[in-house]
Amino acid sequence: MAKELVFGHQNPDTDAIAAAISYAYLEKQLGADTEAVALGAPNEETAYALDHFGVSAPRVIETAANEVQAVMLVDHNEPQQSVSDIADVRVSHVVDHHRISNFNTAEPLYYRAEPVGCTSTILWEMYEQHEIAIPQAIAGLMLSAIISDTLLFKSPTTTPLDRAAVVALAKIADVDYEAYGLAMLKAGTDLSAKSEAE
């Protein structure tokens, strides 16, 4: 099976990075040859989450067609939010929680969207359905993404499924999700450190 790159949208947020890592891992367990990459460097919040759970930031790509023939998209579907040469590769899989817009394919594909607060919530369901164990570090990144997208359940896009996912993932990751989540959100909005450095 030919290698495929898995990535989220440009200007990646925590869900774009975490969903790429967790979906690449899930598809690898299901037999695909995948690599999680990103369309940009992690922001401060994502860097905090990656550091906390000991995961390296995914390699940043500018184009995909020079490496692979097919890709898997997470946390987006709109071509203008995707890799610059998205028109030159086949999209084989999408996992997302946004509206569908300007997304067209020549062939059938795997597409999974649900109107929930975070892509990582859908991925948690998919791990459950395939009965694949989530590694501790990946569980930590997934709950980080859900806390980020839902602002610790304060966003109106939050659903009961997002809460259920965080509770289940926190057990696997072995963290107090409220304390950790507040610290992570604070790391993302903490401009003082940046100002001092500048």
Add this chain to the structure above:
Amino acid sequence: MAKELVFGHQNPDTDAIAAAISYAYLEKQLGADTEAVALGAPNEETAYALDHFGVSAPRVIETAANEVQAVMLVDHNEPQQSVSDIADVRVSHVVDHHRISNFNTAEPLYYRAEPVGCTSTILWEMYEQHEIAIPQAIAGLMLSAIISDTLLFKSPTTTPLDRAAVVALAKIADVDYEAYGLAMLKAGTDLSAKSEAE
């Protein structure tokens, strides 16, 4: 929860009719207020399957917006294959096995597509995942749809999942799927009866 209509494409085939019936039933078990309808009368093959399993043909609609605000699409996504006033309703759910083309939404939705031989195969997976029992008659229609779309596994679009679904559904429906499937496919191509009647 407001009522939603569930339907397949224009000039419905057995999958378009069977998937509407089985998805409407599944969503009803999950708490939605659904009615399976159709964008045309059943063809000869579908009429044979409905008659065999004792299910009435779904009501035929010309427009949807006069009845509901939101709809669920099965076995298609392209607006030109859908109800005439598709632009005037919200699409809340799609279950399909075709390419995605000209399908755009203003809001997030539930979208589930897989590159398998039949929509009813995906629905079988969804019943499994939700652990909802499939009524005998609906199981019969679902296996009819898979046999129809895959031409009893002869079509190159056939996947191992389609075969697994038919074997499982045949147990629930209590039919010999090979004998039944050949008779159903024959009913759909049997022009002699029609010629005699004409």
